[in-house]
Amino acid sequence: MTNNKILPLEYLLKLICPDQANFPTSLNYFEKYTEILNTLRNDVYKHVNAGLAALSEESGLYTDHGPDHFDEVVLHAGIILGLKRDSDVDKIETSVRSNQWIFTPYELYILLLSIRLHDVGNIYGRENHEQNIIKVIHKFKIPHLQNDRVEANMVAAIAGAHGGKTPDGDKDTIGKLQQYEANGHIGDIDNKKIAAITRISDEICENRQRVSASDALDIPDHNLVFHRYAQAIYGNSIKDQNLYLKFQFHIGHLLKSYRIYEKQQDTDIKELIEVHLPSIVLDRLKKAELERRYCNRFIPDNAQIKGISVNIEILEDEMDEESFRLETLEQISFTLQEEGYPLKDELMFDSKTIQFMDYDRICKVRSEEEHE
Numbered sequence: 001m002t003n004n005k006i007l008p009l010e011y012l013l014k015l016i017c018p019d020q021a022n023f024p025t026s027l028n029y030f031e032k033y034t035e036i037l038n039t040l041r042n043d044v045y046k047h048v049n050a051g052l053a054a055l056s057e058e059s060g061l062y063t064d065h066g067p068d069h070f071d072e073v074v075l076h077a078g079i080i081l082g083l084k085r086d087s088d089v090d091k092i093e094t095s096v097r098s099n100q101w102i103f104t105p106y107e108l109y110i111l112l113l114s115i116r117l118h119d120v121g122n123i124y125g126r127e128n129h130e131q132n133i134i135k136v137i138h139k140f141k142i143p144h145l146q147n148d149r150v151e152a153n154m155v156a157a158i159a160g161a162h163g164g165k166t167p168d169g170d171k172d173t174i175g176k177l178q179q180y181e182a183n184g185h186i187g188d189i190d191n192k193k194i195a196a197i198t199r200i201s202d203e204i205c206e207n208r209q210r211v212s213a214s215d216a217l218d219i220p221d222h223n224l225v226f227h228r229y230a231q232a233i234y235g236n237s238i239k240d241q242n243l244y245l246k247f248q249f250h251i252g253h254l255l256k257s258y259r260i261y262e263k264q265q266d267t268d269i270k271e272l273i274e275v276h277l278p279s280i281v282l283d284r285l286k287k288a289e290l291e292r293r294y295c296n297r298f299i300p301d302n303a304q305i306k307g308i309s310v311n312i313e314i315l316e317d318e319m320d321e322e323s324f325r326l327e328t329l330e331q332i333s334f335t336l337q338e339e340g341y342p343l344k345d346e347l348m349f350d351s352k353t354i355q356f357m358d359y360d361r362i363c364k365v366r367s368e369e370e371h372e
Contacts, residue, residue, distance in 0.1 A: 055125030307337030
């Protein structure tokens with residue numbers, strides 16, 4: 001598998017693959033996975049960022065979708081499933097072999113392929129990238145999949161449910177997934193469960209590592225605000241079935257005006273509009289929380305993410321010459337989760353959080369800082 005370290009989920013597949021009874025054919029499915037991954041690393045992943053930047057409707061510089069991103073999603077999927085290190089894998093190997101774990105052995109193989117392929121459609125641009133996975137499989141002659149139409153279509157459908165809409169315009173891409181008959185396997189495949197783990201693992205991978213390589217580049221204005229958001233995430237971790245996000249924002253970045261493309265109401269026409277980072281932060285956190293709630297519908301209770309705990313610090317722009325650090329001007333902590341009767345989207349944040357992230361209020365903080 002090249003020189004890349006085998007991640008816990010991959011190690012689990014390697015351990016259980018000699019037991020051929022749990023797979024549709026007598027082939028070693030870890031070896032199949034390895035061949036597929038090596039082709040993706042050698043021929044596909046290195047072109048995804050370039051295709052995303054050049055062929056999207058709003059060409060520019062997006063956050064990283066290269067090889068490291070796919071590794072991160074595999075890593076986070078393992079963490080969600082309780083596999084942080086190889087020793088965790090050793091403890092559950094027997095349960096997996098006897099189909100007593102969250103995923104059957106063959107479902108684990110499909111999960112890994114789903115993650116490894118979920119964003120490859122970006123090679124043709126961001127628009128409808130979820131629907132272009134099968135196109136990548138055929139164009140780049142992905143081993144095994146290109147010769148197995150049933151498995152290729154199944155994996156492409158599951159991976160493609162990580163975003164976008166169904167052909168009839170429905171956002172419920174996981175709920176509308178077709179149930180496959182497991183490609184000749186002895187048991188059915190839970191497509192929705194696999195798709196949900198793929199989707200939530202992808203969602204929680206956003207952090208500053210996805211923008212570090214582009215810091216010195218000229219980022220187009222319509223991409224910049226999303227880089228600022230990702231760049232501010234200095235901590236994202238899962239503990240006790242909760243996602244913990246830690247942000248540090250320079251006050252100057254919060255006060256800067258940015259522009260993004262937005263569809264005009266009831267049309268497909270996109271226009272540049274002015275936005276501020278505080279509103280984007282709340283929008284992105286709302287999206288993360290809605291994704292958490294949506295994916296939990298299809299995931300067993302012991303693998304669900306129960307809430308998102310957020311800490312936001314606002315830092316001054318200039319480093320203190322004596323301490324060589326940026327002073328924290330303000331900070332707030334809050335948790336996003338369902339409590340009691342379901343709230344409307346706009347009421348997802350309490351009034352204290354909304355007030356803390358109010359652009360005009362932050363302007364006053366800057367003004368008070370300058371007059372001290």
